[in-house]
Amino acid sequence: MDALSWGEIILRILWQFMPVWIALVVTFALSMRFRRHLGLYGKLFDSPIGMIGYGMVMFWVFTGIFGGAFDMIVTHGVLEQSATMKNKGPGTPFSQLMGTPDPNAYPFYLLGGDNLGRDVFSRMVVGAWEVIKIAPFASLFAFMVGITLGLPSGYYGGRLDTVLSFFANLILAFPVILLFYLLVTPEIVLTGIPVYMAAVLFVFPIVFLVLLWNSRYHTQPSRRNLYVGVTLVIGLWLYLGIAWDADPLGLVSFPPNLLVVFVAVVFVNSPTVFRIVRGLTMDIKTRDYVAAAQTRGERPWYIMLWEILPNARGPLLVDFCLRIGYTTILLGTLGFFGLGLSPESPDWGSTINEGRKLLSLYLHPALPPAFALLSLVLGLNLLADGLREESLRD
Amino acid sequence: MAMFILRRVGVMILTALCLTFIVFFLTNLYPNLEKLAKTQGNFRMTDEEVASYLGRNGYLQPMPVKYGQWLGVVPGFVIEDQDGVTRGHCISQDTSPEDAPRFCGILQGDWGYSTVFKEDVGHIVGEKLALTGKLMFWVMLLMVPSALILGVLAGMREGSRTDRTLSTVAITTTATPEYVSGVLFIAVFASSAVGLKWFKGTATSAADGATFENFFLPVLTIALYGMGYIARMTRASMAEVMTAQYIRTARLKGVSFPNIVVKHALRNALIAPFTVIMLQFPWLLNGVVIVETLFNYKGFGWTLVQAAGNNDIELLLGVSVISVIVVLVTQLISDIGYVYLNPRISVT
Numbered sequence: 104m105d106a107l108s109w110g111e112i113i114l115r116i117l118w119q120f121m122p123v124w125i126a127l128v129v130t131f132a133l134s135m136r137f138r139r140h141l142g143l144y145g146k147l148f149d150s151p152i153g154m155i156g157y158g159m160v161m162f163w164v165f166t167g168i169f170g171g172a173f174d175m176i177v178t179h180g181v182l183e184q185s186a187t188m189k190n191k192g193p194g195t196p197f198s199q200l201m202g203t204p205d206p207n208a209y210p211f212y213l214l215g216g217d218n219l220g221r222d223v224f225s226r227m228v229v230g231a232w233e234v235i236k237i238a239p240f241a242s243l244f245a246f247m248v249g250i251t252l253g254l255p256s257g258y259y260g261g262r263l264d265t266v267l268s269f270f271a272n273l274i275l276a277f278p279v280i281l282l283f284y285l286l287v288t289p290e291i292v293l294t295g296i297p298v299y300m301a302a303v304l305f306v307f308p309i310v311f312l313v314l315l316w317n318s319r320y321h322t323q324p325s326r327r328n329l330y331v332g333v334t335l336v337i338g339l340w341l342y343l344g345i346a347w348d349a350d351p352l353g354l355v356s357f358p359p360n361l362l363v364v365f366v367a368v369v370f371v372n373s374p375t376v377f378r379i380v381r382g383l384t385m386d387i388k389t390r391d392y393v394a395a396a397q398t399r400g401e402r403p404w405y406i407m408l409w410e411i412l413p414n415a416r417g418p419l420l421v422d423f424c425l426r427i428g429y430t431t432i433l434l435g436t437l438g439f440f441g442l443g444l445s446p447e448s449p450d451w452g453s454t455i456n457e458g459r460k461l462l463s464l465y466l467h468p469a470l471p472p473a474f475a476l477l478s479l480v481l482g483l484n485l486l487a488d489g490l491r492e493e494s495l496r497d
Numbered sequence: 498m499a500m501f502i503l504r505r506v507g508v509m510i511l512t513a514l515c516l517t518f519i520v521f522f523l524t525n526l527y528p529n530l531e532k533l534a535k536t537q538g539n540f541r542m543t544d545e546e547v548a549s550y551l552g553r554n555g556y557l558q559p560m561p562v563k564y565g566q567w568l569g570v571v572p573g574f575v576i577e578d579q580d581g582v583t584r585g586h587c588i589s590q591d592t593s594p595e596d597a598p599r600f601c602g603i604l605q606g607d608w609g610y611s612t613v614f615k616e617d618v619g620h621i622v623g624e625k626l627a628l629t630g631k632l633m634f635w636v637m638l639l640m641v642p643s644a645l646i647l648g649v650l651a652g653m654r655e656g657s658r659t660d661r662t663l664s665t666v667a668i669t670t671t672a673t674p675e676y677v678s679g680v681l682f683i684a685v686f687a688s689s690a691v692g693l694k695w696f697k698g699t700a701t702s703a704a705d706g707a708t709f710e711n712f713f714l715p716v717l718t719i720a721l722y723g724m725g726y727i728a729r730m731t732r733a734s735m736a737e738v739m740t741a742q743y744i745r746t747a748r749l750k751g752v753s754f755p756n757i758v759v760k761h762a763l764r765n766a767l768i769a770p771f772t773v774i775m776l777q778f779p780w781l782l783n784g785v786v787i788v789e790t791l792f793n794y795k796g797f798g799w800t801l802v803q804a805a806g807n808n809d810i811e812l813l814l815g816v817s818v819i820s821v822i823v824v825l826v827t828q829l830i831s832d833i834g835y836v837y838l839n840p841r842i843s844v845t
Contacts, residue, residue: 273512275779276512276779276824276825277516277779278782278820278824279779279783280783280786280787280801281801284801284805284806285520285523285805290529290532290808291523291526432674435676436676436783436787439676452676455676455677456676458680459680459791462680462684462687462688462698463689463690463698464688464689466684466690466691469680469684470680473677477677480674481672481673483672484668485668
């Protein structure tokens with residue numbers, strides 16, 4: 104079999120992404136159809152920049168879900184090596200040195216093979232899943248921590264604010280890479296420090312939700328008890344499983360090396376969110392509706408969570424998009440320095456790091472993950488820009 | 498003003514102490530020490546041998562005491578060994594125990610000894626810092642003017658086509674981390690696979706003599722990531738200034754547009770970017786680590802990676818102290834400069 108020409112490679116790649124295209128078209132068609140009923144999300148489709156950004160982000164989200172979770176787009180296994188495919192260029196027909204090749208195997212390496220003879224295309228696709236399953240949740244956790252601490256800090260001010268701000272600045276003054284090198288090493292993992300940090304950081308979402316329900320429904324005890332109870336049962340169950348790996352039912356667990364990465368990323372992001380929330384709170388608490396709520400005799404946490412927080416949603420949403428992008432960059436940095444994730448992991452940072460060593464001879468192993476990471480982060484930035492524009496308009 | 502500066506310096510020193518203690522604590526945890534003992538002694542040491550090695554070298558004292566000794570505010574330990582040899586924190590091979598000073602921490606200028614480079618930490622750090630200083634100098638020289646020009650051009654007519662184009666460029670550069678742009682640059686300009694070969698893919702030789710050929714790519718890679726952010730800040734600040742009353746007055750009295758931008762708007766628009774540029778330093782430090790690793794430029798960031806990767810505790814501590822101090826001092830300058838430049842803010 105001959106190697107594919109560039110035109111054929113592009114056509115075949117586009118064909119492999121078919122589930123993603125279908126999902127994208129459906130998403131956009133539905134969103135455009137009902138955009139007048141979808142609030143800020145619908146307004147996003149009035150801004151071309153926001154739409155482009157959203158498209159780029161959703162492309163990688165769908166790629167991650169279909170390729171990583173459902174095994175649809177990938178052409179070869181991400182860990183399968185073939186000695187004859189070592190450093191072969193894009194479009195090379197698939198061959199194996201040992202054993203009989205599987206007759207159903209995809210006949211080409213669409214974007215070539217890396218220095219261990221693994222398929223670059225499949226690794227790039229599964230790399231998207233590595234990002235999609237960590238970055239949004241890490242950003243969400245960072246937001247929970249930042250909001251739970253930033254609201255009281257900005258609302259009460261005083262000594263509480265001084266102490267919390269001091270700690271936030273302490274973490275911010277740390278060069279991120281130094282922090283990663285100190286936290287994400289096997290020796291530190293042995294001491295259990297990341298687990299303790301996870302234990303502290305993962306309490307915040309539960310605290311946040313309990314405060315949220317309690318402050319809203321404390322006048323209706325039956326409803327309050329239901330919401331708080333459900334939150335506590337599910338939250339503590341997940342908490343035991345994820346942070347301590349001690350789920351009594353044995354269902355929830357979290358790979359230890361992934362936990363370290365997750366904790367490090369949340370830890371680095373939280374102080375910035377804290378500062379943003381604190382600043383917004385200080386601004387919003389001087390508004391009339393806050394004064395009205397105070398006069399009404401509402402309790403502080405109700406004012407913070409149900410008066411101030413909803414009115415800060417615009418800037419927070421924009422920052423959330425940017426933060427997912429920044430988290431993606433941080434994950435790539437970790438992979439680039441070979442910290443945390445396993446060396447065989449197909450995440451983009453590790454693949455770029457492996458590919459760069461041969462860059463003067465072979466371009467194809469390093470460039471696809473580099474462009475993938477670039478386009479995802481760019482998409483998130485454009486999306487944030489579109490959201491900012493639309494949320495300022497009203 | 499003096500009170501403000503004094504308070505800020507006080508907070509800064511407190512922060513520096515906390516941060517160095519955290520780094521000290523994390524690097525001196527037992528698994529790290531065990532690894533150190535095994536690399537210094539031999540890899541087949543039993544647990545007892547490790548413990549006795551660490552005890553002999555003063556690693557098993559309480560953490561605050563060790564930190565004090567390292568800092569130089571607690572007298573260095575002196576241990577009389579069973580074989581009659583006196584070991585101490587301040588006693589090196591060529592000084593006798595009687596002549597050794599009582600205190601020897603970083604405050605006395607004694608930074609310790611690197612186990613990887615077999616040299617004094619103070620010496621290595623100084624040498625590497627000079628190399629990174631050279632890199633940073635060129636980065637600043639490229640990044641700051643181009644970012645300001647980009648931002649001012651985009652911000653002076655908000656919403657125009659120039660603004661849209663330049664803003665998209667700025668967003669793209671902020672979305673490209675150094676390890677992506679660096680790889681792309683090497684692939685395009687330095688790889689034999691493309692064949693342009695305008696620049697060199699490594700900057701190792703730039704340590705001795707930097708030329709355009711071996712130094713431009715690393716400088717560009719760091720500058721590009723920071724540039725977008727500064728440009729966007731400048732743009733926002735410029736756009737805000739351009740809507741101010743006094744700009745409208747100037748227009749109405751017939752001042753030409755270039756004159757308004759240069760003489761009226763620019764000075765006020767540059768206050769915010771000044772802070773941003775100073776606050777970029779911690780981020781630039783990240784960029785330096787990535788780029789120096791990528792281009793194999795043996796500066797400060799490269800040293801950090803070597804020290805952290807090889808469990809070289811004293812070197813890592815030295816590198817951390819310097820980077821923490823650099824970050825804190827630039828934050829201090831940024832705070833003071835902001836108050837100084839902006840007449841609307843008063844600290845009293």
